[in-house]
Amino acid sequence: xxxxxxxxxxxxxxxxxxxxxxxxxxxxxxxxxxxxxxxxxxxxxxxxxxxxxxxxxxxxxxxxxxxxxxxxxxxxxxxxxxxxxxxxxxxxxxxxxxxxxxxxxxxxxxxxx
Numbered sequence: 094x095x096x097x098x099x100x101x102x103x104x105x106x107x108x109x110x111x112x113x114x115x116x117x118x119x120x121x122x123x124x125x126x127x128x129x130x131x132x133x134x135x136x137x138x139x140x141x142x143x144x145x146x147x148x149x150x151x152x153x154x155x156x157x158x159x160x161x162x163x164x165x166x167x168x169x170x171x172x173x174x175x176x177x178x179x180x181x182x183x184x185x186x187x188x189x190x191x192x193x194x195x196x197x198x199x200x201x202x203x204x205x206x
Contacts, residue, residue: 100175107171111164 117123 100179103171103175107168111167
């Protein structure tokens with residue numbers, strides 16, 4: 094139960110940190126908007142360097158999707174870390190695996206192959 098509460102707290106903190114990072118980057122102009130990137134890097138005059146057969150709006154959508162892609166995998170990576178730490182805590186709490194000479198092991202049927 095405590096692990097579920099901690100997971101909820103960590104997820105909330107994760108989303109808060111990601112949102113704060115985006116706001117700070119936007120405030121200081123560190124991360125330009127997708128429209129700025131489309132104008133600055135993809136369009137040269139009347140032609141486009143990366144997406145050659147698409148209008149400039151396609152570059153804008155492509156850059157927005159790329160940002161969502163990295164955000165999704167950032168969330169996924171944090172969840173994998175949460176699961177790894179939760180699993181380690183559960184395994185540590187469970188203790189070492191039962192031995193064959195343990196009294197409870199005698200009650201289990203032995204299957205011969």
